[in-house]
Amino acid sequence: MRFGLVWAEAFSGLRRNASMVISVVLVTFVSLTFVGAAILMQMQIGTMRAFWQDRAQVQIYMCATESTERTCTSGAATEEQIQQVHDKLDSPALRPLIKEVRYQTSEEAYQELVDILGEDEASFLTPEQVNATFWVRLVDPSESDAIVEAFSGSEGIEEVKDQLQLLDPLFSALTVATYIAVGIAALMLIAAVLLIATTIRLSAFARRREISIMRLVGASNRFIQTPFILEGVFAALIGAVLASAAVLAGVRFGVEGYLRSRVSFVTTWVGLADAAIVVPILLGIGCVLAALSAGFAIRRWLRA
Template sequence: MRFGLIMSEVGQGLRRNFSMVVSVVLVTFISLTFVGTAILLQMQINEMKGYWYDRAQVAVYMCTATTDTANCNMTEATDEQKAAVASKLESSELSPLVNEYEFETHEEAYEKYVEFTDSAEADYITPEFLPETFWVNMVDPTQSGVLIETLSGTPGVDEVADQRKYLDPIFDALNAASYTAIGIAALMLVAAVLLIATTIRLSAFSRRRELGIMRLVGASNRFIQTPFILEGVIAGVIGAALAGGATVAVVHFFVQGYLAETMVATSFVGLEEAAVVAPILLAVGIVLAAISANVAISRYLKV
């Protein structure tokens, strides 16, 4: 009987403030969708970092006849110098760190250059202008500094470069986008909390006569507050469920259905990650709605 009376009050409150409830649902839906997007974006950044950093190589560029650096001095690396670099890579000091390496000749470098460069520009370049290179795959990419320190300054070596440094600006930009999404999500969550609180106070105001009667007959504050808290929670749950569904749909149709097929040379989040995010959004929606509704009705009853 007590539970039935509470649910009756909840239904009455939802009907009386239907438009406001719809507003709460929409704001909660939008705000939690931003939250889910921010979480998934950070997951995607971590996924791509793991994928690309593991594949990033250390490039050991050998001197060419046109390299004007102190270690080269416009002198082509000799066969002995190239053999010395290969010997160091296979030495007991570096071999445990090196997964594998391959040597790229002038002609192979030129073929790659022609493949990825406008043909008009390639007419002005000859293979001798492009350095011969040792491409090294590390067992642990984070230990590339040891390789750089050991081979830098070796006779015939122009530069030792870790390709991960070219990836860092890209991931910095993605992180900035993730932080922006988090900031927008936080603002939207504040808006949702304020709207839930306003809706609860309006609902209480519209039923002020009933609340007065309930107080006169000895109803406790907890009994009076429960229907209003449930109203907020119901609206929050609906909004959070819609946000979770939208998150799963975005991953399924856009990320896995479009990006993964269009950009096959990388790794993307999947439905497993979306399935982790959806319950988080539901929990956040319930907690925020319950807390904001409880604070709003408690303050109203004290007035």
């Protein structure tokens, strides 16, 4: 196969269909940018979930003097009730699940509240009105239900709270956003595939006389198809490169330059190393889809 002639034919087709090629580039760029954003969002969700799972704890709030739960009818938790919680956490049934237990007295919890709010804001409370709390860190945070079930409804315990469950709405919202990005990307990719196929068919129609002559002189279908496939791949590759640049720029300036310094409660963000993993995926998707759609379009033309 004469590669020089094949490349010359491909670039000739690109020049003849410049407006359609620009359309393919733009649609591919937008669609693959959404694909890259969806992949990075899923990476971010996984990173955040792993970070918080390792640090999430189960909080066992003991009854305080102002507690109104039915398990707190006797007022603040007694020393005996607190010791029962200690013993239960250290029992053979629960101990294997637990990595660490920290007990915070009412006085310690009150002082922590003063440090956070200031003395003026915390002055309306007394140490007796603040819950003594057990902070339980698990070996496997997904087994927190065992701790919640073991202590919920027990006398002297006002509430058992799983911190990881508080983060579930955030993870769910981010997951929904990822699905939306994937849906938009899928629609845009379908549009890109159809546009590439249309571009190749128009290019083949414009060169129908040349194709007929090549078939008459014995040119193989592969020789005829290759320039058209290269046209689609080249246009899609430009779009994929632009999408890769947009993803890298978004991570560099949007995440590392803006969000990392302004959203302090999230300490683990995707970075350029993660974006670098996404780039070859985008290039591969763009080239493969373009080659398949262009090959299918010109193959149908040659059969006609």
